[in-house]
Amino acid sequence: MLVLGYGLGVGTNLLLAAGSGALATLAVAVIVSGVYIAIEETVERAAAAEMLPRELRSLGLGVLASANAVGDMLSSVCVGVLLDAGRPALAFGVAAAVGTAGFAWMALVAYGRRSPAG
Numbered sequence: 001m002l003v004l005g006y007g008l009g010v011g012t013n014l015l016l017a018a019g020s021g022a023l024a025t026l027a028v029a030v031i032v033s034g035v036y037i038a039i040e041e042t043v044e045r046a047a048a049a050e051m052l053p054r055e056l057r058s059l060g061l062g063v064l065a066s067a068n069a070v071g072d073m074l075s076s077v078c079v080g081v082l083l084d085a086g087r088p089a090l091a092f093g094v095a096a097a098v099g100t101a102g103f104a105w106m107a108l109v110a111y112g113r114r115s116p117a118g
Helices: 002-018 023-051 054-084 088-114
Strands: none
Touching (some): 002 088, 054 088
């Protein structure tokens, strides 16, 4: 489910990068973004808690929250600078590329946990 959520995040950024500025495209992007955030916010912490040993859960969830905060700040600054420079396609294209890398990594982790050898 988390991989699906991350995939929707990539889809949102691709919509915004390719969007022609049409209101319909923006509306779809906002709806897909809402679904992505709902999945990510709910499932990410649950998945991390499931993967962590009980004695490390508090520390692990704190590290997750810190990493999310730093990532959110850096991405907001980068996207904001590119948007201010009049480069929305590049701003959301970079976000989609980074999201795709995270999506691929998460898919590999999910596949590895399900395979008999994993």
